[in-house]
Amino acid sequence: MTENICPAGELLSAYVDREANPSEERRIDLHLADCGACRSRVRSLGRLKTAVRNQPLPPLPAALKADLLALARDAQARAEGSWRGRIKAFFELLAASVATPAGAAAAAALLLALAWGGWRFGAGTNVPVDFVLAAHNEYARTMPLAATERIMTELPVQITSAGSEDKEDVY
Amino acid sequence: MSTKRALIALLALSAAAWRAGAAVEELPDAAEVLRAGASHPAAPYTGEVSVVTWYGKRTRAKELLVHFSPPNRFRREIVDHSGYTAQIVVSDGKQEWVYDRAHGRVWKTTPEDADYKLLGPEEEFDLLAQNYDSRVTGQETVAGRPCWVVEIRGQKDSRSVRTLWIDQKTGVMLQTKSFLADGTVASTMRFVKIEFPGELDEELFRFTPPVGAVVVKSKLKPGYLELEDARIAGGVPPVPPKWLPNGYVFESVNVLPYNGSTFLHFKYSDGIDAMSLFQCPKSVRLDFGDLAEEPVRMAGGSARLSFGPDGKILEWPRQGQRFVLVGNLPLETLRRVAESVQ
Numbered sequence: 001m002t003e004n005i006c007p008a009g010e011l012l013s014a015y016v017d018r019e020a021n022p023s024e025e026r027r028i029d030l031h032l033a034d035c036g037a038c039r040s041r042v043r044s045l046g047r048l049k050t051a052v053r054n055q056p057l058p059p060l061p062a063a064l065k066a067d068l069l070a071l072a073r074d075a076q077a078r079a080e081g082s083w084r085g086r087i088k089a090f091f092e093l094l095a096a097s098v099a100t101p102a103g104a105a106a107a108a109a110l111l112l113a114l115a116w117g118g119w120r121f122g123a124g125t126n127v128p129v130d131f132v133l134a135a136h137n138e139y140a141r142t143m144p145l146a147a148t149e150r151i152m153t154e155l156p157v158q159i160t161s162a163g164s165e166d167k168e169d170v171y
Numbered sequence: 172m173s174t175k176r177a178l179i180a181l182l183a184l185s186a187a188a189w190r191a192g193a194a195v196e197e198l199p200d201a202a203e204v205l206r207a208g209a210s211h212p213a214a215p216y217t218g219e220v221s222v223v224t225w226y227g228k229r230t231r232a233k234e235l236l237v238h239f240s241p242p243n244r245f246r247r248e249i250v251d252h253s254g255y256t257a258q259i260v261v262s263d264g265k266q267e268w269v270y271d272r273a274h275g276r277v278w279k280t281t282p283e284d285a286d287y288k289l290l291g292p293e294e295e296f297d298l299l300a301q302n303y304d305s306r307v308t309g310q311e312t313v314a315g316r317p318c319w320v321v322e323i324r325g326q327k328d329s330r331s332v333r334t335l336w337i338d339q340k341t342g343v344m345l346q347t348k349s350f351l352a353d354g355t356v357a358s359t360m361r362f363v364k365i366e367f368p369g370e371l372d373e374e375l376f377r378f379t380p381p382v383g384a385v386v387v388k389s390k391l392k393p394g395y396l397e398l399e400d401a402r403i404a405g406g407v408p409p410v411p412p413k414w415l416p417n418g419y420v421f422e423s424v425n426v427l428p429y430n431g432s433t434f435l436h437f438k439y440s441d442g443i444d445a446m447s448l449f450q451c452p453k454s455v456r457l458d459f460g461d462l463a464e465e466p467v468r469m470a471g472g473s474a475r476l477s478f479g480p481d482g483k484i485l486e487w488p489r490q491g492q493r494f495v496l497v498g499n500l501p502l503e504t505l506r507r508v509a510e511s512v513q
Contacts (some may be wrong), residue, residue, distance in 0.1 A: 029273040030255065040383075042275060124456040125432045132434075132457070133481055134391055135427060136447040136497045139438045140481070142285035143445055144209040144295050145323075145335065147347055149220045149360045152247050153233040154480050156258035159278050160271045161460070163429070164387035171277070171380035 207342030227478030299442030394425035
C-alpha cells in the first residue's frame with residue numbers, strides 16, 4: 001500500500017483497533033493527512049467500536065449454571081485424570097454449552113469473565129511504557145530549567161499511548 | 172632601533188592593549204541569568220523550534236511551532252520529519268488538550284503544576300546551586316537575538332551537564348544542549364525563528380475539538396504527596412530507595428491508578444534533572460513497545476533496561492512488587508538505586 005491508495009477495510013479496522021504493525025500504521029497516518037474519505041471511515045469505525053463496547057451483555061439463564069456444572073462433572077469422570085482428557089472434556093463442555101444462542105452468549109460471558117479475572121488478578125496487567133514516561137515527563141516539565149521544548153516533542157505521544165479513561169465523547 | 176621607531180612601536184602596543192581591554196565584556200551573574208531563564212517570559216512570542224535527541228543508537232529530530240502567551244498559555248504543534256503536524260497541544264494554563272491528528276482523538280489532561288510541588292522554586296534553585304557550578308561564558312546570537320551563554324557543570328566532577336543560550340532581553344531559552352554522563356550530547360534544542368509581536372490572537376489558546384473527534388480523559392493526574400499520605404491514598408506501603416545519587420532529594424509521591432493496578436510515582440530532583448521511581452503490583456507487565464530492551468544483572472535478580480529519549484528505563488521485580496526507574500543517569504547509578512529498594 002502506498003500513501004496515495006486508500007487502505008483496505010480490514011487494514012483500516014486493524015488501524016482503529018491499534019493492531020496494525022508500526023510501518024502500516026505510519027503509512028496510514030500519512031495517507032489520512034490527505035484523504036478526507038478515509039478520515040471519515042476511521043471516525044465511523046471508532047464510533048462503531050464505542051457503540052459495540054457499550055452494549056450490555058445478555059442476561060444469564062437461571063438453569064445454565066447448574067447445566068454447565070453437571071456437564072463439567074460428566075466430562076471430568078470421562079477424562080479419568082488425564083490432562084489431555086480434561087482439555088478434551090472442557091471443549092466438549094464448551095461445545096455443549098454453545099448449542100443454543102443463550103448458551104453461546106452466556107459461555108462467552110463466562111469465558112470473558114474468567115479471562116478478565118485471570119488478567120486482573122493473576123495473568124498480568126499490560127501497561128505501555130509510555131504511561132510511566134508520560135508521568136515522568138509531566139514531572140520533568142516542572143523543573144526550573146526544564147527542557148520544555150524537548151519534552152514536548154515526546155510527551156504528547158506518550159500521553160496518547162498511555163491510554164485513557166473509559167468514557168469517550170464524540171464531538 | 173631609532174627613537175622614532177620605538178615610539179611608534181610603543182604607541183601601537185598601547186593601542187592593541189586598549190582594544191583588548193575594551194573587548195573584555197562585563198558578564199552578568201550566572202544565577203541571575205538562570206533565574207530569568209527559569210521564569211515565565213513576560214512577553215508573548217511565536218517561534219519555530221528544532222529538537223534533536225540521541226538515545227541508545229537512535230536519533231530523533233522534530234520541529235515545533237510554538238505560540239506562548241504569559242503567564243503560561245501555549246500552543247505547540249509538533250511536526251515530524253516528513254513535515255506532517257502529528258500532534259497539537261493547547262493549554263489555557265489550567266487544562267491541556269492533546270490532539271492526535273492522525274487518529275482523530277483528543278486527550279484532556281491536567282498537567283503538573285510547579286506551584287504545588289513540595290519542593291518550592293527557591294529550594295530547587297538552592298539545590299541547583301549546591302550541586303552545580305554555573306558560569307556565563309560569553310554572548311552569542313541565536314535566531315537573530317543576542318543571548319548569554321551559560322555553562323552548567325557538576326560541582327564534584329566538573330562534568331558539563333547543560334549549556335543554555337538565554338535571550339538577554341526576554342529571558343527565553345533560545346537554545347539548549349544537554350549532555351550524558353560520558354560527555355556525549357543527549358539532545359539539542361534551538362529556536363530557528365522567534366518573534367515577539369506584542370500580542371497574539373486569543374483563539375490560538377482556545378481548543379475546540381474538530382467535529383467527529385473522540386474526546387477522552389488522560390489517565391494521568393497530578394499529585395504531590397508525602398510518603399505517609401501516599402500510603403493512605405494508595406493503600407500500599409511505599410518502598411522508596413534507601414540510596415540516592417549524589418545531590419538528589421525526594422520531592423513528592425503521586426498515586427496513579429491504571430486499569431485496577433495502583434502505581435506509586437516517587438519523584439526526585441537534583442535541581443536540574445528529574446528521576447522517577449514507580450512501584451506497582453508484580454502482576455503488571457511493562458510493554459516497552461518500539462524501545463529495544465536488554466536484560467541486565469543486579470543483586471537479587473535480573474532487570475530489563477531500555478534507552479529512551481528521556482533517559483534510561485530500568486524495570487525489575489522485587490518481593491511481590493514491580494519497580495521502574497527512569498532517569499538520565501549512568502547504568503551503574505540506576506542499578507545502585509534499584510538494589511537499595513528493599
